[in-house]
Amino acid sequence: MRLMRALLTLIVVGLLVLSLLAMLRGWRYRARRQAAVMPGFFAQPTSIGADLLPPLKGVYVGTVDARDWHDRIAVGDIGHRAEATARLTAEGLHVERVGASPLWIPAQTFRGARSARGLAGKAMGIKGVLVLTWALDENWLLDTGFRGDDRSVYPEWEAALQTMTPNHDPERNSAR
Incomplete structure (x- = not known):
């Protein structure tokens, strides 16, 4: 036995x-x-400018192909989930990740922002993840997810990110 x-x-x-x-x-x-x-990710500039909103502490959930919320980007350490702080400036979004390299997303690449239930196979409740859609180049549209410790600030972050997208149309975005 x-x-x-x-x-x-x-x-x-x-x-x-x-x-x-x-x-x-x-x-x-x-x-x-x-x-x-894939082309390389953007290098962080020497100066990222002043914060437009107070920094948001939380968890970097990941970056995925915007056409498939399960297709996680695995290049380098970009696919690794980590505690992080997000800072939004006029120049772009800086995500400082604990134990991983920082992620810099220039403002001119922003394509949209929303709250979502989940990203990269991680479901986090209704409007649990702040998602920024951005273009790495003309062939790569990506979604980057961030779960903030204080989700009550998501509407403020979404509005700020949306106003920074090219061809921002407030009427179209409010109809979503």
Whole structure:
């Protein structure tokens, strides 16, 4: 009986290890595939300017292809979830991530902002994630998600981000 229990335990542990290795291999393959076709991310400028809104502390959820909220971008460490602080300036959005590289999104690349239920396979309740849609280039439209500690400021952030998008039309955005 003990031998059978030990054998079953080893089989389960082995299957778990194989599953984890397969997931890691898949993540690395995704990163290589995306790196081959994606341009590089924007370098942070030396000065990002004054904050338009008070900084928002929370969690950087991730960045995904805007056409598929499950298709997480895995290039570099951009796909890693992390505690972060978001700062919005006239020049763009700066996301300072703990334990990961900062993310800089220039204002001229903004395409829209909204509150969403989730992003990158992470469901966080109704309007739990602040999502910024932006263009890395003409072929890559991305969504970056941020879950703020204080979600009551989302409407203020959405409005500020929306006014910074090219071709901002307040009537169209209020109809959403």
